[in-house]
Amino acid sequence: MHGEIYASGWMNRLARGFYERDPLDVAPDLLNKLLVVSAGPDRLVARIVEVEAYRGSEDPASHAYRGSTPRNATMFGPPGHLYVYFTYGMHHCANVVCWPPGRAGAVLLRAAAPLSGLEAMRRARAREIGDRELLNGPAKLCKALGLTRQADGIDLVSGASGVWVGDDGVEPPADPAVGVRVGIRNGTELPWRWWVRGDVHVSRPLREIHSSWSASLRA
DNA sequence: CTTTGGATCGTCT
DNA sequence: GACGATCCAAAGG
Numbered sequence: 748m749h750g751e752i753y754a755s756g757w758m759n760r761l762a763r764g765f766y767e768r769d770p771l772d773v774a775p776d777l778l779n780k781l782l783v784v785s786a787g788p789d790r791l792v793a794r795i796v797e798v799e800a801y802r803g804s805e806d807p808a809s810h811a812y813r814g815s816t817p818r819n820a821t822m823f824g825p826p827g828h829l830y831v832y833f834t835y836g837m838h839h840c841a842n843v844v845c846w847p848p849g850r851a852g853a854v855l856l857r858a859a860a861p862l863s864g865l866e867a868m869r870r871a872r873a874r875e876i877g878d879r880e881l882l883n884g885p886a887k888l889c890k891a892l893g894l895t896r897q898a899d900g901i902d903l904v905s906g907a908s909g910v911w912v913g914d915d916g917v918e919p920p921a922d923p924a925v926g927v928r929v930g931i932r933n934g935t936e937l938p939w940r941w942w943v944r945g946d947v948h949v950s951r952p953l954r955e956i957h958s959s960w961s962a963s964l965r966a
Numbered sequence: 967c968t969t970t971g972g973a974t975c976g977t978c979t
Numbered sequence: 980g981a982c983g984a985t986c987c988a989a990a991g992g
Contacts, residue, residue: 799984808984818977836974838985855984874987886985896976930984 758783758913763904766826770800770845770852775941777843777912778919782859784892785909789867791892793859793882794917797942797949799928801842803851807933811851822851827904831889833896838886841894843903843912857885857929857940860948868892884950920944926953 758781766773777798784791803811803822810819810832821830822844830842830853842853859882861868868881868891882888889895894910901908924944927935929951938956942949 801984810984813978816978832984833976834983835985836976836983838974838983840984842984853984857984884985928984932983 756915758915760904760906761827761912761914763825763827766843766845766904767847768826768845770802770854771939773843773845774798774800774854774939775923776919777854777856778923778941778943779917780919781862781913781915782856782892783909783911783913784864784894786864786867786893789864791864791867792862793888793892794862795856795859795912796946797858798940799855799857800939800941801853801855802939803846803853806937808928808931808935808937809851809853811853815851819851821900822853824848824900827902829894829898829901829903829910831894831896831899834886839889839895840885841889841892841898855885856888858883858942858948858950859888860946861891879947883948924955926956929953 777795780795782793782795801809803809806812811822815823818832821828825848826844826846828844830844831839833839840855842855844853846852861878861881865878871891871893881891901910903911920943923941925938926940927938928940
C-alpha cells in the first residue's frame with residue numbers, strides 16, 4: 748500500500764457550465780480532474796486519465812442514438828449528472844452527462860489513477876491487485892468506487908450525494924493522446940477517445956491518431 | 967507478450 | 980431472442 752497524496756488537498760467542484768458543452772470539448776477537459784466518491788467513512792479520490800465522448804443523436808455508438816429509453820433517460824436530462832449503465836450482465840460503467848437538457852451527450856470515464864482511499868477500492872474490487880489495476884477500465888472503475896445503477900442520475904454539481912468532480916489546479920494535458928473508442932461496433936473510425944499520454948493507469952495501450960485530421964471529424 | 971472464449975442478465979426489438 | 984461503451988483466465992508464440 749503506497750498511495751500518493753494529491754498535491755495540495757484542496758479542490759473546487761466543477762460548475763454546471765463545465766458540463767453544458769459538446770462532449771468533444773468536455774472529454775479532454777476532464778483529463779486530470781479528480782473524481783470524488785464519499786463512501787461512508789471513506790473518501791475515494793482518483794485522477795481521471797482516460798475518457799471517451801458520446802454524442803447522442805449524432806453518434807451511432809451512443810446509447811442515446813435512437814432516442815430516450817428508461818435506461819438512458821439520464822443522458823437526456825440536465826448536464827453535470829452521472830449516467831451509470833449496466834452491461835454484459837455483470838458490469839457497470841459511468842459517464843458524465845453533457846450538453847443542455849433535452850440534448851443527449853456524455854463522456855465515459857474509462858480509467859483513473861487512485862489517489863486516496865486505495866484500501867477501500869481494493870476491498871471493493873475483491874481481488875489481489877496493484878494500484879495500477881484498480882481503476883484501469885470503465886467497469887473496474889465503477890466496481891472499485893462502488894458505482895452501480897443506483898448512482899445513475901446523481902448530480903455531480905451539487906455534490907449532495909457525495910459524488911462529484913473536482914479541480915485541484917492540475918491542468919489537462921496540452922497535447923493529450925487521441926484515438927478511436929473501445930468496444931463499439933458503429934462509429935469505430937471516430938477519434939473520440941482521449942488519455943494522458945504515457946500514464947500507466949490507462950485501460951490499455953491503443954494506437955494514437957495524429958491530431959491534425961481528428962479535428963476535421965466533428966461531423 | 968497476444969489471442970480467444972466464457973460469463974451473465976437488463977434492455978430493446 | 981439477440982446482444983452489449985467489459986473483464987478475466989487460459990492457452991499459444
